[in-house]
Amino acid sequence: MTARASQKPQPKTDRGERTRRKILDAAALAIGKRGFSATSISDITAAAGVGQGTFYIYFQSKEEVLREMVLQMGRDLRQHLTQAIAGTKNRLEAEREGLRAFIDFVRGNPGLYRIVEESQFVDEAIYRRHYMDFAATYRAALEAAEARGEIRKGSAEVRAWALMGMAVLLGQRYGIWDVATPLDDVVGPAVDLIGRGIRP
Numbered sequence: 001m002t003a004r005a006s007q008k009p010q011p012k013t014d015r016g017e018r019t020r021r022k023i024l025d026a027a028a029l030a031i032g033k034r035g036f037s038a039t040s041i042s043d044i045t046a047a048a049g050v051g052q053g054t055f056y057i058y059f060q061s062k063e064e065v066l067r068e069m070v071l072q073m074g075r076d077l078r079q080h081l082t083q084a085i086a087g088t089k090n091r092l093e094a095e096r097e098g099l100r101a102f103i104d105f106v107r108g109n110p111g112l113y114r115i116v117e118e119s120q121f122v123d124e125a126i127y128r129r130h131y132m133d134f135a136a137t138y139r140a141a142l143e144a145a146e147a148r149g150e151i152r153k154g155s156a157e158v159r160a161w162a163l164m165g166m167a168v169l170l171g172q173r174y175g176i177w178d179v180a181t182p183l184d185d186v187v188g189p190a191v192d193l194i195g196r197g198i199r200p
Helices: 014-034 041-048 052-058 062-084 091-108 110-122 124-147 156-177 183-196
Strands: none
Touching (some): 014 062, 014 110, 041 052, 041 062, 091 156, 110 124, 110 156, 124 156, 156 183
């Protein structure tokens, strides 16, 4: 199953792109707060300050908006993490700064995090693409670290998914359910587990 691309052409003017962006931002707030099913197109257009006719200039459906939001969140998150680990000296340090940046991102964007998780019930293909794209980037980084001798040899594919799984659930626990716990108290033990495992 492959994710469907947007059927509407991209805006040709800056004004059109701003309007499209305004609709997406309004949808992110509305769907992130109320959920996909409980949010109508009229809710989105009211929040964006545009008419429903304007909505259909840029999007065919609410589902298309959700797909675009998931793809955009993936791009934004990968850029955020790339910037966060840019100055790190090795892979373990990159894991620490990347996990910290991820949970911080979730704390700042709880609605978008919910949107990605909810997308699996609306369009499984876009949900799968979100994680497959992320895993491909992660795998390449782990392979590069292995080639530099920073981590021992092993399956970069399995490691990428295992580390992603850890981050996703830590993001839910400490990015949404509990935002009071200091990030150092979460990241420290998690990176210790990554670096040393659970051997005695």
